[in-house]
Amino acid sequence: MSNTAESQTPTAAVLLIGNELLSGRTQDINLAFIAKRMDGHGVRLREARVIPDIPAVIVSSLNELRARYTYVFTTGGIGPTHDDITADCVAEAFGVALPHHPEAESRLMAYFKARDIEPNEDRLRMARIPEGASLVDNPVSAAPGFRMDNVFVFAGVPRIMQAMLDSVMPQLQSGAVMHSVTVACNLGEGAVASALRELQDHHPNVDIGSYPGKLQDTFRLSLVARGTDQAELDAVASLLRHTIESLGGQIFH
Amino acid sequence: MSNTAESQTPTAAVLLIGNELLSGRTQDINLAFIAKRMDGHGVRLREARVIPDIPAVIVSSLNELRARYTYVFTTGGIGPTHDDITADCVAEAFGVALPHHPEAESRLMAYFKARDIEPNEDRLRMARIPEGASLVDNPVSAAPGFRMDNVFVFAGVPRIMQAMLDSVMPQLQSGAVMHSVTVACNLGEGAVASALRELQDHHPNVDIGSYPGKLQDTFRLSLVARGTDQAELDAVASLLRHTIESLGGQIFH
Incomplete structure (x- = not known):
């Protein structure tokens, strides 16, 4: 791929929001999922950050990353409890209001009604969407994300995040898709380092x-x-296999 | 804890380095491990970043984080191959040379000799340590980390990272240890949100x-x-249990 093509390739960052990720209580698996989707779509994932539920940190991270990359994906903090502050922080970062969104509210009300859940004030907080944002579908539990x-x-x-990401993939610009080939062997890194270089x-x-690894x-x-x-990857894979064999290594299939 | 005590509590950031984390090939488990150790030692983990094997990005991330937090922990990029550039980047960030460290080299040589491994140039790259740094023991495969x-x-x-972290824990200042209590129930978030607030x-x-979760x-x-x-956590846990019962929920033990 030429440098011109690469410079036109969309980029992305992931912002993983939540104290539970920085205490070790929750093991994140969202980053790897998003990463694979980006590779398959031709979007270059450039960095990820894990940050706590602190408004000033969320707002400044959002503003830094959205200025730097084509896309920013955030996970976490859009539920009904006091520590769910992502929508508030996005509204602040963009300098817009955070009104109740009629369509979001009607989706929630329909979901609650069907399940005999009381639509209390906290649950309806999940209908607050920054002014100018569009909804992202939540086929699992109704409460939408947004763009x-x-x-x-x-x-x-994760299950909700994955459904949300998949629903917005058609909205993303597509660049050259990133492929990969893997050749596994029983040699140590030090044995192959020179050939790899x-x-x-x-x-x-x-x-x-x-x-x-093991x-x-x-x-x-x-x-x-x-x-x-x-085609270049296949050629490299072939050279890797040749290298392993010439060093007396065993290739695992 | 008073605000004074908290302001004197050491802080930390984690820098996870490696293209494989941003492609989704490798699922990181180092962050959660480090996070738990910090909680137990009274160090506040404030953020983590996942960045690619790009020298300028590693250097600027190092300089930003080391200025902001008491400690920075990096993972990845200290092996013998061409994409192992963390030591180079730390040397550049600190403006120091990256000579072969005699003690690191002798540890590697002893390890190689015992296993009949040829001490080639690539393998000895792992003895390059920024000038002024102290070694961090690697009981698994000899090649040291450094401070x-x-x-x-x-x-x-992970197995090497964990051993390295455990070996340096006595070097870290200790603040008030972070404890946690968990009360699990069958209620929805929307049911408890008001009481939690x-x-x-x-x-x-x-x-x-x-x-x-499930x-x-x-x-x-x-x-x-x-x-x-x-004591305050125990009181809060008791109030949480009372809240769940008063809302007709079931507590899981």
């Missing part, structure tokens, strides 16, 4: 990484090549 | 959160109170 300019605000519960030098448009108690080194040109 | 001023540089492989208003030094297919709402005063 404000280039910021997409999703729930933190040379391979990386010869293929500057491919991102080559090596990741040691599979069923057996050491396994995964050599991963990522890039937008599948 | 440079208030920045701790750890491996990305009032409880939070009455206990500003306690951080109250509510986290919906356990063995049964809906479960976890109400979590965090703070440094165990």
Whole structure:
């Protein structure tokens, strides 16, 4: 891919919001899900931040990231309780009001009515949407996310977040899709490092990484090549296999 | 805890370094581990960032975070391959050289010798340590991490990272330890929101959160109170249980 094409490729950042992520109570799995969707759509995920439920931190992070990247995806903080302050912070970051959104309210009311849930003030807080934002569907529990300019605000519960992201994918610009190939072997990183370095030098448009790990108690080194040109990746994979064999290593299939 | 005590409590940020975290290939589990250790030691983890293997991004993130927090913990990028550039970036951020460290080199040589591994140039790159840094032990695979001023540089492989962190815990200032109590019930967030808000208003030094989830297919709402005063947490937990019962909810034990 040329540098021009890459410079036109949309970029993104993820903002994971919630004290529970910084206390270790909750293990985030949303970042990896969003990352894979971005690769498949040709959006470059450039960074992620994990921040607490502190309004000033959320607002400044939003403003920094939305100015820097094509898209920002937030997770967490859109429920009915006192620590759900993401909508308030997005409204503040954009300098707009946070009124009850009629369509959001009617979706909630229909959901509550069908389940015999009392539509109290706290539950209806979930209908507050920054002025000018469009709703993001929540097929799981009705309370919508929203899109404000280039910021997409999703729930933190993975099942809901995933449905919300999938529903907005058609709204995202698409760049060259990122592909990857993996060749796994039993060699140590130090054995292949020199060959990898040379391979990386010869293929500057491919991102080559090596990741040691274990599979069923057996050491396994995964050599991963990522890039937008599948033919080049296949060539790199072939060179990786050749390298492993020439070093006396075993390839895992 | 008084505000004075809290203002003297050490703070920290985590910098998770690696393209594999932003592609979704690798699911990070280091953040949650570090978070729990910080709570137990009385260090406040304020934020985490996930960034790619790009020198300028690593250097600027390091400089921003080390100026802002008492401690910065990095994970990833200290192996022998071309994409292992964390030591280079720390040296650049601090404006120091990156020589081979005699003690690091002798630890590596002993490890290699015992395993009949050839000490090639790539493997010895792992002995490059920023000038002025102290070593952090690696009981798993010898190649050390290091501490440079208030920045701790750890491996990305969880087992090694965990051993490295545990070995430096005695070096960290200790503040008031963060405790937590959890009361789980079958009520929805909207049912308890009003009572939680009032409880939070009455206990500003306690951080109250509510986290919906499932356990063995049964809906479960976890109400979590965090703070440094165990007696206050116990009182809050008692009030939470009373609230749940008065709303007709069931408490899970």
